Amino acid sequence: MRTAIEDLTVTLAGREVLSGVHLIAGEGEIAGLVGPNGSGKSTLLRTVYRHLKPSAGRVLLAGRDVRSMTPTETARHIAALPQERGGDFEFTVREVVAMGRAPYQRAFAGEDARDREVVAEALRQVGLAGAEQRSYAALSGGERQRVLLARAFAQQPEVLVLDEPTNHLDVRHQVELLALLRARRRTTLISLHDLNAAASLCDRLHVLHEGALVASGPPREVLTPELLEKVFGVRAAVLEHPLTGDPLIAFDHRAPA
Structure with missing residues (x-):
């Protein structure tokens, strides 16, 4: 689903x-947000999944303003993995992932066979x-991250909004x-601190700096x-990755700019 962010301005405190x-993320496109801490990446993503209301501009899904949608409609179209992961849930892994099916269930209705199938597939992925049946509260940080990703996948969204999804995950x-993505x-729409991961994954990168968009385009053109x-x-x-051919950034750790 085409996602367009138009002249977005957000004022906080x-x-x-x-x-x-x-910026625009086309149908099926992986659009990466990169930039230093405090550049506005998380704020932008929060407006997409309606956690924040912009002071100007709008977010459009297939031409429709997300602010005109009901929460249930939004949840059927957009699944989000924010940086704020919440506290310890007193639920099993499966129960947490099954929460992703809530937008499709009638009030007080239990799971059906389709829900069970989707949850199982999300956990497998x-x-x-x-x-x-493991307790979510007893999991490591990386395991919790994967459970919350599975919950997002279980929503079967048309748009994924992921804020630093590789945090806490080991290399494998x-x-x-x-x-998988x-x-x-x-x-x-995904924010990443790891520029090499962003260059490998994303179709287009959007660079934020001090709240403004300063560059957009394919990784090879943007990461100069x-x-x-x-x-x-x-x-x-900026080199060529010997295995994949993607841009590979080699940082000078001895002489920062």
Whole structure:
């Protein structure tokens, strides 16, 4: 589902956090948000899944303003994994993932066969098949992250909004998650601190700096040494990955810009 962010401005506590941001994620496109801490990435994503109301501009799903949708409609179209993961849930892994089916269930109606099938598949996709009865509160940070991803997948959304989804994941599960997102080809808005992961995963990158959009385009065009120095304050060379051919950023850890 095509997602358009039009002239988005967000003001929090009297400070303009985002200013006139415009970007588009096409049908099935993985659009990455990158930028230093405090650049407005999380704020932008929160407006997409309606956690924040913009002071100007709008978010459109297939041409329709998300603010005109009911919460249930929004939940059927958009699944979000925010950075704020919540506290310890006194639920099993399966119960947490099954919460993703709520937008499709009538009030007081129980699960049906379709719900059970979707939940099982979501757990399989994140590598947690067989862990259904484990306590969510007893899981490691990485395991919790995968449970919440499974919950998002169980919503069967047309748009995924993921804020730093690789946090807490070990290298293997980071690689598996990125491969899974690439294979699913759902319209995805994702923020990532790891620029090499962003270059490998994303069809287009949108660079935020001090609340403004300063660059957009394919990773190979956006991730230049000049931009990395200007926006991130680092010296770097952009090479070709020997295994994948993706852009590979080699940072100069001895002489920062």
